[in-house]
Amino acid sequence: MRTLRNVIIILVAVFIAIQFVPAEQSNPPVTGEIEMADSVHAVIKRSCYDCHSNETEWPWYASVAPPSWLVTADVLEGREHLNFSEWQSYDVRKQAAMKEEIWEEVDKGKMPLDIYVGMHSEAELSETDKQIISQWSHTPLVVPPSDTADTSRLLDPQEHERENDDSR
Numbered sequence: 001m002r003t004l005r006n007v008i009i010i011l012v013a014v015f016i017a018i019q020f021v022p023a024e025q026s027n028p029p030v031t032g033e034i035e036m037a038d039s040v041h042a043v044i045k046r047s048c049y050d051c052h053s054n055e056t057e058w059p060w061y062a063s064v065a066p067p068s069w070l071v072t073a074d075v076l077e078g079r080e081h082l083n084f085s086e087w088q089s090y091d092v093r094k095q096a097a098m099k100e101e102i103w104e105e106v107d108k109g110k111m112p113l114d115i116y117v118g119m120h121s122e123a124e125l126s127e128t129d130k131q132i133i134s135q136w137s138h139t140p141l142v143v144p145p146s147d148t149a150d151t152s153r154l155l156d157p158q159e160h161e162r163e164n165d166d167s168r
């Protein structure tokens with residue numbers, strides 16, 4: 001019995017101690033949010049924004065270690081890969097490539113992360129949601145005049161795909 005009691009005391013002490021390991025859970029300012037039709041934006045916000053924007057709604061379990069570490073790591077890594085709040089800082093090529101990548105991840109069912117959907121069932125994408133994302137991601141980007149001499153040029157995500165294939 002003494003051993004069990006000591007083990008429990010140690011576990012409780014460790015649990016308390018790890019609460020002091022800092023987890024960086026900030027929401028940096030939104031500097032250049034993506035612009036898209038409201039219908040698409042609603043889906044992306046509901047399903048992706050917690051990890052891919054600066055408008056994360058940190059859940060209560062993000063305040064308790066060790067889950068807090070996992071949540072924080074996913075958000076920081078997610079933002080690093082793709083941040084809808086800083087989308088305007090990506091050049092057009094990156095935006096086009098990312099649109100393609102977004103559909104790829106959604107189509108394969110890799111995003112949103114399963115572990116997240118487990119805690120946020122509302123983030124699950126219906127077939128209609130996926131169609132909405134697909135349609136958006138397959139719409140060519142208009143290259144702004146400042147980015148190219150040829151102002152009328154469209155950057156077609158599929159064209160980009162073909163370019164990638166050629167280089168292989």
Ligand code: HEC
Pocket residue numbers: 044047048049050051052073074075077078081082098101102103105106111112113116
């Ligand atoms: C729980 C957090 C979380 C959610 C929610 C989430 N992602 Fe991610 N996402 C990540 C993380 C972490 C990575 C980087 C590691 C990886 O690829 O698994 C990532 C990577 C990606 C990438 C790859 C970017 C690159 O640089 O290649 C794309 C695209 C992406 N996510 C799209 C989405 C979309 C679209 C949604 C919503 C439908 C979404 N994600 C929802 C955490 C998340």
